[in-house]
Amino acid sequence: MTDTSRRQFIQAASFAPAAGVAAASKVGRWTVITIGNLSRNRYWGESDAKPLREAICTCTLIGGGGFQLLVDPSLADASLMAKELDRRTGLKPGDVTAVFVTHEHGDHFAGIEHFPKAAWFAAAPVAEILNRKGTFSRRFEPAPAVLFGAVEVIPTPGHTSTHHALRFDCDGRAVVAAGDSVATRDYWRERRSYYNAVDAGLAAKTMDRLARLAGIIIPGHDNYFAV
Numbered sequence: 001m002t003d004t005s006r007r008q009f010i011q012a013a014s015f016a017p018a019a020g021v022a023a024a025s026k027v028g029r030w031t032v033i034t035i036g037n038l039s040r041n042r043y044w045g046e047s048d049a050k051p052l053r054e055a056i057c058t059c060t061l062i063g064g065g066g067f068q069l070l071v072d073p074s075l076a077d078a079s080l081m082a083k084e085l086d087r088r089t090g091l092k093p094g095d096v097t098a099v100f101v102t103h104e105h106g107d108h109f110a111g112i113e114h115f116p117k118a119a120w121f122a123a124a125p126v127a128e129i130l131n132r133k134g135t136f137s138r139r140f141e142p143a144p145a146v147l148f149g150a151v152e153v154i155p156t157p158g159h160t161s162t163h164h165a166l167r168f169d170c171d172g173r174a175v176v177a178a179g180d181s182v183a184t185r186d187y188w189r190e191r192r193s194y195y196n197a198v199d200a201g202l203a204a205k206t207m208d209r210l211a212r213l214a215g216i217i218i219p220g221h222d223n224y225f226a227v
């Protein structure tokens with residue numbers, strides 16, 4: 001961990017909302033667009049050794065004054081992505097203002113190209129990794145600490161070393177769109193990492209921290225749940 005990311009981690013661990021965020025929640029509504037699933041799930045009695053089905057990540061739309069922020073665009077098929085967005089929100093891909101990608105695993109940006117008009121954000125170290133791939137039609141922008149004055153970008157290392165999640169307030173509850181820092185509700189209960197985590201011990205510490213930061217968790221591959 002670099003000094004900067006360690007500092008960010010400690011700042012986030014102090015639970016103090018970033019300056020300006022505490023005053024007013026600007027998120028009006030959040031909606032799960034696709035409920036994710038894992039390619040193999042030990043809590044279903046499956047081995048970690050090989051994939052048994054296609055993995056889809058949980059994709060969420062966070063909407064507020066003047067923004068529609070899509071987290072982890074999940075579907076590689078353009079018409080399916082548009083269909084799910086419409087089915088859950090009535091919006092078209094062109095209505096999405098910005099997309100945020102939590103980390104560099106392919107299932108979390110499978111649908112990114114279907115949002116050519118949106119800003120593409122990832123936390124700075126994740127944006128760097130994604131841009132280095134050289135496989136996208138556009139570059140990812142390093143996300144500011146707070147997106148649209150309402151959605152905090154918080155470091156959640158463990159699954160990957162540079163993984164970042166989003167935290168916001170809505171209807172009086174703190175919500176964390178956790179990406180793969182939380183795989184599913186079952187993994188969360190045992191503070192267990194998915195098999196491909198780079199540092200399971202750090203991931204467990206991150207989950208403990210999220211338990212204090214969040215009233216609702218939106219995991220990377222499951223429906224949302226109350227903490």
Ligand SMILES: [Zn+2]
Nearest residue numbers: 103105159180
């Ligand atoms: Zn992942």
